[in-house]
């Protein structure tokens with residue numbers, strides 16, 4: 001059985017993330033979405049909120065599991081029997097960072113492969129940081145995040 005991990009902070013999950021999740025879930029028997037719980041990153045959304053938002057928007061995907069993790073990604077992948085790490089690429093800047101991470105992860109665990117999926121062009125400008133900035137200005141989040149998460153995300157920014 002092929003198992004892959006799709007890791008990230010998902011603070012919050014965007015339509016770009018969801019597109020990668022859907023596409024990867026068609027390639028691998030099982031896809032584990034790994035939500036990083038590193039507090040040093042100071043996420044706006046709690047671990048539970050981030051996991052639940054992804055669970056909500058992937059509930060129709062039977063082979064997708066959402067789990068939080070801390071520590072090394074290669075250890076998390078190994079613990080769950082995943083041979084592959086899936087990453088999405090939007091820009092050349094993404095590539096430079098991800099290339100380095102892929103080489104480091106390969107050095108840490110030579111049996112773990114990183115597979116890159118190109119973003120769908122219509123989502124190439126979306127990032128969690130942009131979503132949060134826009135939400136802070138009470139901007140329209142439709143098209144950037146799944147519709148059912150729009151109000152949940154905006155509520156975080158209501159004083």
Ligand code: PNS
Pocket residue numbers: 007008009010036071072073074104
């Ligand atoms: O969505 P992000 O914040 O770009 O995701 C980054 C993530 C979670 C993929 C990356 O920070 C990560 O893999 N963290 C786990 C720690 C780790 O294994 N680091 C690499 C070796 S130091």
